[in-house]
Amino acid sequence: MTAPARPAVELEGIHKFYGHFHALRGIDLKIGRGEVCVAIGPSGSGKSTLLRCINQLEVVSAGRVRLNGELQGYREVDGQLHQLSPRQIAAQRRRTGMVFQRFNLFPHMTALQNVMEGPLHVKKRPKGEARELGSSLLDRVGLGGLGGRYPNQLSGGQQQRVAIARALAMDPEVMLFDEPTSALDPELVGEVLDVIKDLAKAGMTMMLVTHEIGFAREVGDRVIFMDHGAVVESGTPHDVLTSATEVRTQAFLSKVL
Amino acid sequence: MSDCGVKLTVDGRQPDRAAAAAENVARNRVAPRRHPGRWIAVVLILIVSTQAVQGVMTNPNFHWDTYAEYLFSPFVLRGVGWTLVLTVAAMAIAIPLALTLVIMRDSGNPLLKGASWFWVWLFRGTPVYTQLAFWGLFAVLFPRISLSVPFGPELFSVDSRWIVTPAVAAIVGLGFNESAYLAEIFRAGFRAIDRGQPEAAQALGMSQAKIWTRILIPQAMRTIIPPTGNETIGMLKMTSLVLAVPFTLDLMFATNAIANRTYLPVPLLLVAASWYLVITSALMVGQYYLERYFGRGHDVVVSKGGH
Numbered sequence: 058m059t060a061p062a063r064p065a066v067e068l069e070g071i072h073k074f075y076g077h078f079h080a081l082r083g084i085d086l087k088i089g090r091g092e093v094c095v096a097i098g099p100s101g102s103g104k105s106t107l108l109r110c111i112n113q114l115e116v117v118s119a120g121r122v123r124l125n126g127e128l129q130g131y132r133e134v135d136g137q138l139h140q141l142s143p144r145q146i147a148a149q150r151r152r153t154g155m156v157f158q159r160f161n162l163f164p165h166m167t168a169l170q171n172v173m174e175g176p177l178h179v180k181k182r183p184k185g186e187a188r189e190l191g192s193s194l195l196d197r198v199g200l201g202g203l204g205g206r207y208p209n210q211l212s213g214g215q216q217q218r219v220a221i222a223r224a225l226a227m228d229p230e231v232m233l234f235d236e237p238t239s240a241l242d243p244e245l246v247g248e249v250l251d252v253i254k255d256l257a258k259a260g261m262t263m264m265l266v267t268h269e270i271g272f273a274r275e276v277g278d279r280v281i282f283m284d285h286g287a288v289v290e291s292g293t294p295h296d297v298l299t300s301a302t303e304v305r306t307q308a309f310l311s312k313v314l
Numbered sequence: 315m316s317d318c319g320v321k322l323t324v325d326g327r328q329p330d331r332a333a334a335a336a337e338n339v340a341r342n343r344v345a346p347r348r349h350p351g352r353w354i355a356v357v358l359i360l361i362v363s364t365q366a367v368q369g370v371m372t373n374p375n376f377h378w379d380t381y382a383e384y385l386f387s388p389f390v391l392r393g394v395g396w397t398l399v400l401t402v403a404a405m406a407i408a409i410p411l412a413l414t415l416v417i418m419r420d421s422g423n424p425l426l427k428g429a430s431w432f433w434v435w436l437f438r439g440t441p442v443y444t445q446l447a448f449w450g451l452f453a454v455l456f457p458r459i460s461l462s463v464p465f466g467p468e469l470f471s472v473d474s475r476w477i478v479t480p481a482v483a484a485i486v487g488l489g490f491n492e493s494a495y496l497a498e499i500f501r502a503g504f505r506a507i508d509r510g511q512p513e514a515a516q517a518l519g520m521s522q523a524k525i526w527t528r529i530l531i532p533q534a535m536r537t538i539i540p541p542t543g544n545e546t547i548g549m550l551k552m553t554s555l556v557l558a559v560p561f562t563l564d565l566m567f568a569t570n571a572i573a574n575r576t577y578l579p580v581p582l583l584l585v586a587a588s589w590y591l592v593i594t595s596a597l598m599v600g601q602y603y604l605e606r607y608f609g610r611g612h613d614v615v616v617s618k619g620g621h
Contacts, residue, residue, distance in 0.1 A: 112517055143522055151519030161514035165532050165611045175518045178528055207611035220514075227518060 063126040065090045065231050065262040066111060071120035073106055073286075080106050082286040084120070088231070088279075091260040095273040095294075098283035099309055104266040105158075107283070108233050111264065112153040113146055124152055125230060151179060154224030158236040160216040162208040168195060168219045169204030175227045187226075194222040198252050214245030221252055232256065234265040238272075250276075270313055274298050282306045381581040384572055385588065393568030394589050400484055400553040400564060401593075405546055407489030412496035416504060417526065419497075430497070437494035443558045445491055449483035450559035481563075484556040492549060499541045503534035535608040543601040547594050565589055 066088040073081035081103045088094045096104040109115040110122055113130050122129040129149055131138040141149070162171050172191035176182040182190075195204050198218040208216050217237055224232060234253065238246040250272050257263060257276050267273055273280050273294060280297040282290040282305075290297050290306045301307050370376060384390055418430035437445065448455075453474040460471035478486075507530060515525045554566035561567075565586055573582040 114513055114516060147516075147519045147521050149519075150517060153517070155514075155517035157510055157514060157517075159508075159510055161508070161510035163511065163514070163529060163533075165536075165608070167611075174528070178524060179519050209611060223518070 062090065063123075064088055065092070065125055066094075066264065067121070067123040067126075068107070068111070069121040069123070071107065071110060071122070072118045073103070073110065073115060074118045080286050081110070081117075084286075084288055086281065086288065086291075088262060088264060090262055092262060092278045093257045093276055094264045094279045094281065095277035096264065096266045096281050096283055097268070097270065097273055097297075097309075098289075102283040103286040104283050105235050106286075108155075108235050108264060108266050111231070111233055112150050112155055114155075124149070151175075151227055152230045153233055154227055154229035154231070155233045156217070156220050156224055156235065156237050158239050160208070160213070160220045160240070162216055162220055162223070164208050167205050167207055168200065168211065168215075171208070171219055172204075172222045172226050175223065179227070190226055191222070194225055195219070197225075197255075198222045199248070212245060213241045214248045217241065217249045218252055221249075221256075225256075230262065232261055232263045234263065234267070236266050236268065238267065238269060268313065270298060270310070282309065284309070375580065376584070377578050377581040380576065380578050381584050384569070384582060384585050387572075389568050389572065390565070390585060390589070393563065393565035394593070396563040397550065397553050397565040397589075398593065400481075400488065400556065400561075401546065401550045403485045404488035404492055404549055404553075407485065408492035408496050408549075409542075411489065411493035412500050413531075415493065415497040416500045419501065420504075434494045434497050437491050438498075442487070442491045442552065443555055446484065446487040446555060446558035449478065449487040450480065450561075452478040452483060480559050480561040483559045484553075484561040487559065488549065488552060488556070492545065492552075496542065496545060499545070500534065500538055503536075503538035504530055506537050507533050532608065536605075536612060539601065539605050539608060543597065543604075546597055546601075550590060550593055550597070 064087040066086070068084055068086040071081050071084040071086075072079070084103075084107060086094070086107075096107065098104050106115055110117050111124070111129075113122075116130065127149070130141055130146060132141060133139075162168075163174065166174065169188070169191050172194055173184075173187040176187040176190055177184060192201070192204060195201055198221055200215060200218055200222070203211065203215065208219070211219065221237075237253065238249050241249065246269070250269065253263070253265070253272075254276055265273075265277075275294075277294045279291065280294045281288050282297055282301070282303070284305050290301060290303045297306065298310065301310060371378070415430045415433060418426040421427060456474050458471050459474050459477055460468050462468035462470075511529055511533065512525050515529045520528065553564050556564055557567055562571075569582040569586040573579040576582075
C-alpha cells in the first residue's frame with residue numbers, strides 16, 4: 058500500500074485468554090485500505106478469534122485494535138484505558154461488516170428484510186431508501202427477484218450471499234469473513250467465492266478466514282498462516298502458499314493441498 | 315404431500331419441463347391396504363359414544379331444563395364477563411412483567427439478576443390461593459400506602475382500600491403469580507435461539523434494546539406462544555380461586571351461588587363448564603393466528619416460496 062493514510066486495520070500485540078487458555082499470543086497485523094488479507098491455519102489456531110476481535114465480538118485481553126486509526130472499544134487517556142459505552146461500541150461495529158460461517162440470517166425476516174434491517178433500524182434511513190438499497194444489493198449478489206423468500210426457502214449459497222448483502226448494506230469500511238464457505242455444499246462454494254472476488258476487485262478492504270487455499274491464492278493480497286494463536290508466516294500468497302519457509306506451514310499445506 | 319417430485323423443482327430450475335416430465339412418469343398402481351381393525355374401532359366408538367350421549371341427554375339427574383334456564387341468565391353472563399376481565403387483566407400484567415424478569419435475569423447487574431431470581435422463587439414457591447388471600451388482606455396489613463423520604467417526611471399518602479379493591483387484589487394476585495411461571499417459559503424460549511442471532515445483530519451495530527425487540531423477541535415468540543396459550547387457558551380456570559380474596563363476581567362463584575340456592579349443583583356446574591369451554595375455544599382460535607404469524611420463516615412450506 059502506497060497511500061500515506063493509516064492502515065484500515067491495525068492490530069497491536071493482541072492477546073486473548075479464555076480462562077487459562079492462551080488463544081491469541083501477541084499478534085501484530087496491519088491491513089491497508091483495499092487490501093485483502095487471508096488467514097489460513099489448522100482448526101483452533103485462533104483465526105476466527107482474531108477476526109472476531111476486530112469487530113469486538115471478542116474482547117481482547119491485551120493489545121490494541123485500531124480501525125482507520127480509531128482505537129476500538131476504549132478511550133485511552135494517559136495510558137489508561139476507559140471502556141466505551143455499549144452505544145459507542147455499537148457505533149464502532151457499524152463500520153465493519155461481518156459474514157459468518159453459518160450465515161446467521163434472521164429467520165423471521167425475508168431476504169430483503171434481512172438486508173434492509175441495518176439501514177432501516179440501525180442507521181434509521183427512510184424505508185423507501187432502505188428498500189432500494191436492499192434490492193440493488195441483492196441484485197449485486199445475484200439474487201434479484203428472491204428478496205421475498207425467507208432464509209429457509211433459500212439454498213446455503215443463496216443464504217450466504219444474502220448475508221454478504223446484509224453486511225454491505227451498512228456501507229462498511231472493512232469486511233470480515235469467518236469461513237464463509239465452510240458450511241456449504243461443495244457445488245455452492247463457487248457462487249459465494251465469486252461474490253467475494255467481485256468485492257475484492259471493487260477495492261473493499263477485507264479479512265478472510267478460509268480453508269479454500271486456491272481461493273486464498275487467487276483473491277489474497279496477503280496470506281497469513283496461523284498456528285497455536287500466533288502468526289507463523291505472513292506474506293504474498295506465493296510466499297506463503299508456494300514457497301513457505303516454516304516447517305509448520307509446509308506441514309499444514311501438505312495436508313490441505 | 316402428494317406429489318413431492320414436483321415440489322423439488324422450486325429451486326427455480328425449469329419447473330415447466332420438470333412438471334411435464336413428472337406427467338409422463340407412469341406411477342405405480344397400488345391396491346390400497348384393507349383396514350378391518352379400523353372399522354371395528356369405528357363401530358365400537360360409535361356404540362359407546364351414542365350410549366354416553368344418550369345417557370347424559372336423557373338422564374333426569376342432569377336437569378337440562380335448569381341448565382337451559384341459567385345458561386344465559388344475567389347473573390351468569392356477568393360472571394362470564396368478570397372471568398374474562400380477570401383473565402385478560404392478569405395476563406396483561408403477567409406478560410410484560412415476565413419479559414422484564416427475563417431481561418433482568420440476562421443483565422450483567424447481579425442485583426437485577428438476584429431480584430428476578432427471588433421474584434420467581436417467591437411467587438412460584440407459594441400457593442396462589444395463599445397469595446390471593448394476602449392480597450385480599452392488603453388493606454388490613456397496610457392501611458395506608460405512602461411515599462416518603464426514608465426516615466424523613468411523608469410526600470404522599472392514600473388509603474389502601476381505595477387502591478387495593480377486591481378486583482385489583484384478584485388481578486394483581488393472579489398476575490404476579492403467573493409472571494413467575496411465564497418468566498421461566500420465556501427464558502426457555504430465549505435460550506432456544508441460536509447464539510449466532512444476537513451476534514449477527516451486534517455485528518450490524520444494533521443496540522442491546524434493538525436486539526431484544528427486533529431479533530430476540532420475535533424469534534422467541536414462536537416457541538413461547540403455545541405454552542403461553544396453555545397458561546392463559548389455565549388462568550381462565552384459575553380465576554375461580556379469587557374467592558380467596560374474596561372476590562365474588564366471577565363465573566364459578568356465580569354458578570355456585572345459584573346452585574346453593576336451587577340445590578341443583580349439577581346443571582350449574584355444566585353451565586360453568588360450558589362457558590369455560592366456549593372461552594377456551596375462542597382463545598384457541600386466537601392462538602392459532604398468533605402462531606401462524608410468528609411462525610413465519612419457519613413453518614412455511616418450501617414449495618410456497620414466493621418472489
